[in-house]
Amino acid sequence: MKRNKIALAGIGLLAVGALALAGCSSKSGGSPTPSAGGNSKAIIKVSGSEPEHPLIPTNTNETGGGNIVDSVFAGLAYYDAKGKLVDDMADSIKVDDPTDLTVKLKQGNTFSNGEKVTADSFIKAWQYGALFSNKQQNQSWFEDIEGYSDTADSPLTGLKKVDDNTFKIKLSKPVAGDFAQRLGYSAYYPLPEAAFKDIKAFGEAPIGNGPYKLANDKAWQHSVQIDLVKNDSYKGGRAPKNGGVTFIFYATADAAYADLQANKVDVIDQIPGTALQTFQSDLGDRAVNQPAAIFQSFSIPGNLEHFTGDEGKLRRQALSMAIDRAAITKTVFNGTRTPASDFTSPVISGWSDSLTGAGVLKFDAKKAKDLWAQADKISPWSGKFELAYNSNAPHQVWVDAVANQLKNNLGIDAAGKPYVDFASLRKDVNGRTIKTAFRTGWQADYPAQYNFLAPLYATKAASNDTDYSNADFDKLVAQGASESDASKATADYKKAQEILLKDLPAIPLWYSNVDGGFAKGVSNVQFGWNSVPLYYNITKG
Incomplete structure (x- = not known):
């Protein structure tokens, strides 16, 4: 979302505002390929939200600003609708070995002010984003580059300019295969020289190199909208089929949906809860409901009484098999979730619904009760099972x-444990003072299995909320990240997930979809792997 996740690469829990992008089933509104017609100068109006920060790529990690930044800037590569990495400013991204990459740029690309996009455009932007004193929201995205520090100002010594169109990246650990896949993410976008002269002013009216540019210096009307127009100097694969995009900053999903029904907005990427029961019948072929890279679960602290050792494994398996995911996704979510069969997402390459051990995610009340009884023989159950959430x-x-x-x-006493808000819940989770199970989840930052596995379950990983540790899992995930061969990496991640299915540090529940819709007269609406519309393809008129 990429960035509907709270604290992008750090927290790993989805707030409900983030989940507002979610829906389910497998229907996709709009045409997957462009149809004839449409006014190439038409301005497309879409739903959005006021950006949290000025529009600097290294400091934008939420959806409101992220969708705009992705439209105004272009990186070395971008992700297509299915999550495939496609070269954009890069002519090639070569993995030389597990710690080294070489990037060659296409010649002739410029920012919208005419300045050339060169190796320095990337190197200087990355150095700015990684510098500790700049306190950028996306600073951690540079942590694998040699020289990075999260405690003091330290230049990225791993970035070396070869010539104006070539630079090398040296990593501090062998994850080059996965690092190459990250390079479509917005933290790695380039910046023109103008950005470094007055970064604050630049953030209010950024000069990018992407498919769109700001209509003028006053295009961003705070809390109202931002007006983008086609950037004719962009030569990449996201060339707009329309004249521009206006992001309208709606205060509520209900307001956006009302405008959609009145044809006052062209595309919305969130259906309000009040309309989930009816939006598909209301909109018909203009309704969107398709898989996205969002995984939901609940986790149990690794040191919680009754959930350690062999007893803990039995109880985790019992809990998982006692849950009828199909019934909940149908009745509670009205078909806007899909029962989970792994720890990633169906839209991610390598996803599987046939992992060894995945039977633990199937509803089987009899087996669940038997497993619970086996655990009771080790240590009789006492107390109440609670699941924490923000109310x-x-x-x-x-x-x-x-x-x-x-x-x-x-046959146990089980109930939810409400916290007044998300911050209160996270305080107890982060402080390791929580004494109950708690809701968890993940939305991918980039379309790779490593992003679903390492941040959440690797030993001492930033988002490992339960302090789970398994040396075999760590080894397999690290091995997968170093592979330049995707099939070998997938095999490693598959084995790693089979370990998770035995240990269940988190209990997978369901995948979320993106739900949305578009107005009459609008065509070629397609939502990508990350639940964001491909704005450049949309046509109308």
């Missing part, structure tokens, strides 16, 4: 549904 977002219904199933199928 300022609509989680209570599904949490209550899960708790009721655990109560009925295991």
